[in-house]
Amino acid sequence: MSLALLVALGVGVLMACGVYLLLRARSFDMVLGLTLISYAVNLFIFFMGRLAVGKAAIIRAGVPENLTNYADPLPQALVLTAIVISFGMTAVLLAVAVRSYVENGHDHVDADGGLDVATNVATDVVTEVVNYVPPPTGQTPQ
Amino acid sequence: MMAFALQHLAILPIAIALLAAALTLLVGERRLAQQRAIVWVAIGLMLLCAVLAVYRTSSGQMFVYLMSNWRAPFGIALVIDKLSAIMLLLTALIGAVVMAAQTRGGRPVGTYFYPLFMLQLMGLNGAFLTADLFNLFVFFEVLLAASYGMLLQHADRVRTNAATHYVVINLLGSALFLIAAALLYGVTGTLNMADLSQKINAVGPQSRALVAAAGFLLLVVFAIKAALLPLNFWLTGTYRAATLPVAALFALMTKVGVVAIARTLTLIYPDGGLINAHMSQALLVIAPLTMLVAACGALSARDVSTLIGWSVVGSAGMLVTAFAVGEPKAISGALFYLIGSTLATALLFLNAANLDQASARATTDTDSGSRRWAWTGAFFLIGAAVMAGLPPFSGFIGKATILAASTSHPAQTWLWTVVLLAALLSILAYARMGSRLFWKRDAALAPGSSFVPAGVLAIALASLTMFAAPVQRYTDQAAAELKRPQIMIGNVLGKIPQQKPVAPTATPGANK
Numbered sequence: 067m068s069l070a071l072l073v074a075l076g077v078g079v080l081m082a083c084g085v086y087l088l089l090r091a092r093s094f095d096m097v098l099g100l101t102l103i104s105y106a107v108n109l110f111i112f113f114m115g116r117l118a119v120g121k122a123a124i125i126r127a128g129v130p131e132n133l134t135n136y137a138d139p140l141p142q143a144l145v146l147t148a149i150v151i152s153f154g155m156t157a158v159l160l161a162v163a164v165r166s167y168v169e170n171g172h173d174h175v176d177a178d179g180g181l182d183v184a185t186n187v188a189t190d191v192v193t194e195v196v197n198y199v200p201p202p203t204g205q206t207p208q
Numbered sequence: 209m210m211a212f213a214l215q216h217l218a219i220l221p222i223a224i225a226l227l228a229a230a231l232t233l234l235v236g237e238r239r240l241a242q243q244r245a246i247v248w249v250a251i252g253l254m255l256l257c258a259v260l261a262v263y264r265t266s267s268g269q270m271f272v273y274l275m276s277n278w279r280a281p282f283g284i285a286l287v288i289d290k291l292s293a294i295m296l297l298l299t300a301l302i303g304a305v306v307m308a309a310q311t312r313g314g315r316p317v318g319t320y321f322y323p324l325f326m327l328q329l330m331g332l333n334g335a336f337l338t339a340d341l342f343n344l345f346v347f348f349e350v351l352l353a354a355s356y357g358m359l360l361q362h363a364d365r366v367r368t369n370a371a372t373h374y375v376v377i378n379l380l381g382s383a384l385f386l387i388a389a390a391l392l393y394g395v396t397g398t399l400n401m402a403d404l405s406q407k408i409n410a411v412g413p414q415s416r417a418l419v420a421a422a423g424f425l426l427l428v429v430f431a432i433k434a435a436l437l438p439l440n441f442w443l444t445g446t447y448r449a450a451t452l453p454v455a456a457l458f459a460l461m462t463k464v465g466v467v468a469i470a471r472t473l474t475l476i477y478p479d480g481g482l483i484n485a486h487m488s489q490a491l492l493v494i495a496p497l498t499m500l501v502a503a504c505g506a507l508s509a510r511d512v513s514t515l516i517g518w519s520v521v522g523s524a525g526m527l528v529t530a531f532a533v534g535e536p537k538a539i540s541g542a543l544f545y546l547i548g549s550t551l552a553t554a555l556l557f558l559n560a561a562n563l564d565q566a567s568a569r570a571t572t573d574t575d576s577g578s579r580r581w582a583w584t585g586a587f588f589l590i591g592a593a594v595m596a597g598l599p600p601f602s603g604f605i606g607k608a609t610i611l612a613a614s615t616s617h618p619a620q621t622w623l624w625t626v627v628l629l630a631a632l633l634s635i636l637a638y639a640r641m642g643s644r645l646f647w648k649r650d651a652a653l654a655p656g657s658s659f660v661p662a663g664v665l666a667i668a669l670a671s672l673t674m675f676a677a678p679v680q681r682y683t684d685q686a687a688a689e690l691k692r693p694q695i696m697i698g699n700v701l702g703k704i705p706q707q708k709p710v711a712p713t714a715t716p717g718a719n720k
Contacts, residue, residue, distance in 0.1 A: 107386045111389075
């Protein structure tokens with residue numbers, strides 16, 4: 067029971083961190099977020115074959131072939147496929163993210179128009195307010 | 209030969225495409241003529257397979273193929289029923305015209321375009337054929353990976369940004385898909401859709417919530433693919449960024465989502481099953497709203513690609529509405545509308561590829577110029593009529609069938625209002641875009657434009673109207689088949705693996 071709780075919490079924390087990073091909408095954070103989400107999902111698939119300690123998925127002679135003696139091999143096969151696919155897709159995403167950074171000069175995922183400009187402007191405004199130096203009197207503020 | 213083709217019919221469309229992709233890679237990047245020849249041969253074979261599948265399934269046959277000869281719930285099963293036969297034929301047809309547009313128009317071809325193109329067709333065929341949930345995920349990834357590649361060719365700033373959104377939302381969708389599949393496996397111990405259909409109804413009360421959650425997660429994933437309402441905002445940007453022949457191929461990708469939703473509602477969570485009613489209720493709100501938003505989007509579109517993109521969203525909404533209504537007649541109408549709207553979307557995209565919207569009011573008023581101009585306008589009109597649902601084209605027949613089938617549905621008022629209002633708004637949108645493009649001459653013919661592929665699609669649409677009766681008979685049968693999942697379950701789970709021919713000299717342990 068405690069093992070199951072620990073495992074469930076681990077998957078949940080990974081997923082939560084992934085979603086948080088994904089919502090930051092910067093391409094590097096996004097890549098990290100999707101990676102964490104794919105870790106969470108891979109673990110989830112693996113654990114869906116039930117938690118088993120000290121059991122292999124390879125059949126030995128003389129041991130009855132059921133799930134009390136062996137780990138379920140199918141989720142292990144599924145998770146292998148899922149890992150390979152998510153690895154490849156992360157590579158694609160990294161290539162796209164690097165290209166987007168080079169083309170746009172910044173790493174915000176929404177490069178032009180809409181909300182993203184608003185957030186960029188908001189960040190700029192905050193930076194300017196923080197670094198604000200009052201101009202000498204008689205000059206128009208920038 | 210024929211016996212071999214029939215025995216392996218369900219794997220052939222996938223295997224041919226994969227083989228062609230590998231061969232085009234082997235031939236080498238520079239030898240475009242040889243690559244084209246390979247792709248044409250492959251598409252020809254795929255068309256043959258699809259025609260054979262449609263012909264054979266029309267007599268009530270269903271092809272079940274057990275991969276590696278494993279029995280159904282344990283191995284992966286591929287199934288050709290009437291729905292997948294229709295989709296195979298559409299894929300091969302659209303693949304052929306897109307290929308024709310790509311080669312005839314003399315467009316520059318990006319690096320490894322042809323291998324990616326074949327992989328995309330492989331993913332589409334596989335997604336339509338598979339009867340295994342995890343295998344469906346794998347084929348989704350194949351077609352998505354190929355589409356990322358094709359989208360990023362000749363990428364400029366706009367395309368890269370659109371591709372970023374597209375890749376991210378689809379990766380998230382894949383993660384959700386895996387969660388749903390793993391949940392279903394954890395509860396039922398199977399991933400075969402036919403087996404799932406039986407086991408889901410037999411789960412105990414303590415696991416019902418898990419199974420329901422998995423079902424709705426699947427719907428969310430498929431709604432991302434089909435671009436239903438809150439999840440549709442990636443579509444217009446992506447389609448606008450794609451080169452137009454590629455966008456015509458992408459028109460099939462939303463249909464993958466629609467077909468997957470149809471499978472979910474008819475096979476995995478069938479009528480009268482655990483949460484089918486909840487799913488239908490949710491979709492009957494979301495899908496009509498999608499149509500309305502899509503019609504408003506179409507009305508606000510400033511360029512042709514965005515307009516067509518919004519119509520793709522709208523047609524997905526229409527199809528899902530019909531599947532959610534769930535009457536056999538509505539499903540039949542939806543399948544009819546699916547054929548027409550897919551062909552029309554491809555026609556509109558290929559036709560838009562002939563227009564150069566950047567150079568407005570060009571002076572191409574020579575005789576041949578204006579004749580070609582007239583053809584472009586006519587193709588636009590045909591496509592618009594199908595998408596808006598105007599008679600005499602197939603869009604009208606499909607929509608009318610769906611509306612007639614929903615007369616006894618409790619949500620009839622809501623459905624009729626939305627469908628008719630959305631149709632009116634699309635007519636306005638297309639009329640405005642058409643008069644701007646073709647009367648005000650806000651565009652010119654693109655150099656090297658080709659009319660044959662669009663013409664083929666126009667002929668296909670016209671014949672869909674002329675031969676509406678036999679097609680509708682086929683879609684009626686397909687709908688009846690979908691409404692009775694026991695047929696599919698019996699065929700898949702009852703399929704007996706091929707017996708191995710016994711080698712006379714083989715004795716146990718002789719090879720050791």
